[in-house]
Amino acid sequence: MPANERKNNDRIRTEKQMEVKCDALMLRANDYKDNDKLLTLFAAGKGKITAVCRGVRKAAAKLRFAAQPFCFAEYVLAERAGRFTVVSAFLHDGFYSLREDIGKFYAASAVTEACNLLLPEGLQSDALLLAAVRTLEEICDGEEGHALVSFLLSALDQAGYTLRTDGCLCCGKRLRGRGAFSFERGGFYCADCAAADGVPASESTFAVLHAAARRAPLPAGDGVKRALRLLKEYFFQKTGCRAESLSEYIRLI
Numbered sequence: 001m002p003a004n005e006r007k008n009n010d011r012i013r014t015e016k017q018m019e020v021k022c023d024a025l026m027l028r029a030n031d032y033k034d035n036d037k038l039l040t041l042f043a044a045g046k047g048k049i050t051a052v053c054r055g056v057r058k059a060a061a062k063l064r065f066a067a068q069p070f071c072f073a074e075y076v077l078a079e080r081a082g083r084f085t086v087v088s089a090f091l092h093d094g095f096y097s098l099r100e101d102i103g104k105f106y107a108a109s110a111v112t113e114a115c116n117l118l119l120p121e122g123l124q125s126d127a128l129l130l131a132a133v134r135t136l137e138e139i140c141d142g143e144e145g146h147a148l149v150s151f152l153l154s155a156l157d158q159a160g161y162t163l164r165t166d167g168c169l170c171c172g173k174r175l176r177g178r179g180a181f182s183f184e185r186g187g188f189y190c191a192d193c194a195a196a197d198g199v200p201a202s203e204s205t206f207a208v209l210h211a212a213a214r215r216a217p218l219p220a221g222d223g224v225k226r227a228l229r230l231l232k233e234y235f236f237q238k239t240g241c242r243a244e245s246l247s248e249y250i251r252l253i
């Protein structure tokens with residue numbers, strides 16, 4: 001075999017070795033160069049990674065689906081010098097019904113947004129990935145507010161920003177009437193203990209968060225909207241990032 005050909009074969013073999021397969025959820029896609037997109041993927045066993053999807057903005061592109069919001073697929077990636085390129089993808093679930101209902105769309109966007117903002121690059125979290133995919137399924141199937149509140153509580157908990165929903169931080173009692181919420185301590189105070197710390201918080205906010213954390217049926221009323229407003233502000237206080245999709249969802253409900 002001529003030296004050149006051998007060298008070529010070696011190169012091909014090396015490139016093949018650098019091909020990786022992983023189940024991943026598409027969190028975000030930004031236009032890149034003329035026809036490409038830069039994808040932020042939440043990959044099993046890897047965490048958040050950036051991958052180029054070439055030619056995907058052309059109308060007939062075979063991999064268009066792989067750059068769509070909420071695409072959950074097995075991505076085949078070529079890795080070279082720490083950079084990933086999408087080679088192919090096999091769809092597990094496209095969650096297409098999320099694009100037919102604006103409420104469901106923004107609730108689902110709030111899920112992928114929270115993953116993107118809470119997960120630092122390079123840190124893997126298969127539990128969070130699983131929770132995100134399950135939540136997208138729940139949003140497709142039913143009441144999106146409940147699914148979203150439960151997911152945000154669990155995502156914040158996994159990121160180290162646990163929000164306590166068992167009872168008053170001071171005396172342990174359940175909230176009755178008006179109480180307070182402490183952003184610093186991530187929990188509620190009942191009316192009797194509220195004097196020292198926190199912003200006013202209602203019983204209905206507490207009741208929704210308490211039920212959602214336990215996956216129990218939510219109480220009726222406007223508690224979901226109030227709970228999401230509190231979660232949005234808590235998210236900002238802890239991460240310094242505005243959750244734009246979550247804000248949009250709150251405006252819609």
Ligand SMILES: [Zn+2]
Pocket residue numbers: 168169170171172173189190191192193
């Ligand atoms: Zn108390």
